[in-house]
Amino acid sequence: MKPENVKLHTEELVLRGLMPGDRYPIGDVGEREIARRFTELGTPSSRQAQGSAIERLGGGMFEVKLGSSVEAIGLRVAQAAYRGLNR
Numbered sequence: 001m002k003p004e005n006v007k008l009h010t011e012e013l014v015l016r017g018l019m020p021g022d023r024y025p026i027g028d029v030g031e032r033e034i035a036r037r038f039t040e041l042g043t044p045s046s047r048q049a050q051g052s053a054i055e056r057l058g059g060g061m062f063e064v065k066l067g068s069s070v071e072a073i074g075l076r077v078a079q080a081a082y083r084g085l086n087r
Contacts, residue, residue: 008034013077022070029074030081037082044085059084 013027059080064073 015073015077018073022073025070026074026077029071030077033075033078034081037078041082044082054085057081057084 008031010027010031013023013030015023015026018026059077060083062076062080064076
């Protein structure tokens with residue numbers, strides 16, 4: 001898989017049960033991690049075949065341990081999003 005030019009725009013990220021003030025730091029970590037995944041792992045093969053825009057990407061649900069850092073949560077967000085691209 002070779003990296004392609006990808007433009008990612010997150011309109012809405014739903015994270016229930018977290019402090020409202022953590023949303024931007026979590027989003028920032030998630031954005032950096034998803035960029036790293038595209039750079040290191042490339043575009044998932046399922047997306048290469050489909051191409052074009054994705055209207056909505058569901059990453060599914062995941063749980064985080066009480067007291068998890070925004071970095072740990074942001075990584076989980078990116079993992080879920082990247083995994084969602086393979087559906």
